Amino acid sequence: MLDAQVHDKLISYTDKELELLERNPDFKPTFTKRLKKEFFRDEHIFIVKQTRFIDIPLHSHEYIELVYVYQGKMRQVVNGKTIEQNQGEILLLNQFAQHEVEAATEDDIIINFIIEPEFIGRLISLFDNENLITEFILASINGKNRLGEHIHFKVGNCEELQQSVLKIINEIYSENILRQMRVNFLVGLLITELLANIESSDYYVSVNYTESLALMVLKYIDENYQNASLKVISDQLNQPNYKVSRLLKKFTGKTFSEILLEKRLERAIYLLKYTDYSIIDIINMTGYENASHFYRVFKEKYNVSIKEYRDNIRFVKAPYSIESED
Known part of the structure; x- marks a missing residue:
């Protein structure tokens, strides 16, 4: 929950806003509290309230921008x-996106998180390939020689995410000596939480045709890992096998078989952790017909046998059944 004093500061006028309003003779402000010009700044992150009452012309940035609507709404062309x-929704723009913004009204409070690409790069290094689409889009957002890409997270009703943003805003105004460290940590956590909600959001990773094909192949593997086939998806896309293999290698650095194996291993890890299925059943459920081969690749990947892995992990009850998940 946002501190009441922090809320008052958010709706207060900045010097720039008062200057703009003074040009309007019909405007009679009810209060003239001023907000500090900057919210928060460190080496990699700058957080600031967007200036109201003025259109922002078409432009792009050399940084990544996360736009949060605290109250009201925001209209722009990207x-x-x-x-x-x-209210409550978030837009993530990469450093190549071009956008123009309609002037915010008095009731529209918008917070801009300006993030250096290096910060996102550190996050990428921590991801564990839990979602192929997430991995692809995250890499694309931070990629080089890309087109303007953006993700519209429609998370206004997600209480957990809203609380995450409000924690950051509260922290910005705190006097805590660890404020800088805490804000960096909380922003990183917010981005990972957003990516966990990516499939319910609108994302535009590229208008490039070959990149769109790569994303379609990744989605196919994610949904059909048990019996995924390069030939099947190639036929669906009306593309030769070699072309699909080549574009996957170009945009992910991995072959179709490598990506499929990672997805099956990821699924096996989930089933080992959260179910009591036998190891043979788990191997079959991931789509592997050759159990001995799966034993070998599992040990190569995790440096322990599949049985040792299960024996060493703490059994955690799944939050939902396998049947309900499918």
Whole structure:
């Protein structure tokens, strides 16, 4: 929950806003509290309230921008697409996105998180390939020689995410000597939480045709890992096998077989942790027909046998059944 004093500061006018309002003779402000010009700044992150009452012309940045609507709404055009963000929603723009923003009204409070690409790069290094689509989009957001890409997270009703953002805003105004460290940690946590909600959001990773094909192949593997086939997806895309293999290697650094194996191993790890299925059943459920081969690749990947892994992990009851998940 946002501190009441922090809320008052958010809705207060900045010097720039008062200057703009003074040009409007019909405006009679009810209060003239001023907000510090900057919220938060460190080496990699700058957080600031967007100036209201003025249109922002078409532009792009050399940084990644996370736009949060604290109250009201925000309208802008990103790469020719009109986007309206409602209260609580978040827009992630990469450093190549071009956008123009409609002037915010008095009731529209918008917070901009300006993030150096290096910060996102550190996050990428921590990801564990838990979601192929997430991994691809995260890499694309931080990629080089890419087109303007953005993700519209429609998370206004997600209480957990809202609390995460409010914690950051509260921390910005705190006097805690560890404020800088805490804000960095909380922003990193927010981004990982957003990516966990990516499939319920609108994402535009590229208008490049070959990149779109790569994403379609990753989605196919994610949904059909038990019996995924390069030939099947190639036929669906009306592309030769070699072309699909080549574009996957180009945009992920991995072959179709390597990605499929990672997905099956990821699924096996989940089943080992959260179910009591036998090891043979788990191998079959991941789509592997050759159990001895799966034993070998599992040990190569994790440096322990599949049985040793299960014996060493703490059994945690799954939050939902396998049947309900499917």
